[in-house]
Amino acid sequence: MSDNKPTLSPQEIVDRAEAHPAAVPFLWLGSHKTQRNFIYIPLAGMIIFSVLGFVFPPKYPTLWEYGLSYAAIGFFSYSFVVLAAHPLFKMLSRPENYYGEDGEELELEGDVDNGEGSDA
Numbered sequence: 001m002s003d004n005k006p007t008l009s010p011q012e013i014v015d016r017a018e019a020h021p022a023a024v025p026f027l028w029l030g031s032h033k034t035q036r037n038f039i040y041i042p043l044a045g046m047i048i049f050s051v052l053g054f055v056f057p058p059k060y061p062t063l064w065e066y067g068l069s070y071a072a073i074g075f076f077s078y079s080f081v082v083l084a085a086h087p088l089f090k091m092l093s094r095p096e097n098y099y100g101e102d103g104e105e106l107e108l109e110g111d112v113d114n115g116e117g118s119d120a
C-alpha cells in the first residue's frame with residue numbers, strides 16, 4: 001500500500017504552527033496559485049449569469065434592463081465611489097494622536113498629584 005499523503009514544505013509547517021486552529025483549513029487561500037487564479041471564479045460566474053440572462057429573459061423588463069444600461073450604471077456608480085473617496089477621507093479622518101499616544105497618561109487638571117506636594 002502506498003502513502004499518498006501530501007507533503008508540506010517547511011514554510012507550510014511554520015504557517016500551520018503559527019495559525020489559529022480555526023484558520024488552518026483555509027490556509028490554501030494564501031497560496032500564490034490560488035491568488036493568481038482566483039479571478040477566474042468571478043469571471044466564470046459573470047459569463048454563466050450573462051448567458052442565463054439571454055436564455056431566460058425577464059418577463060417584464062424594466063427601463064434599465066436594455067442594451068448597455070448595466071454597464072453604464074456600473075461605470076457611473078464606480079466613478080462616484082472613486083471620486084467620493086477623497087472628500088470622505090478628508091471628512092472622516094482624524095489626526096494621528098486623536099486617541100492619545102501609547103503609554104500616555106490622561107491628566108485631568110486639578111485631579112492629578114504631580115509629586116510636588118503642598119507646604120500647608
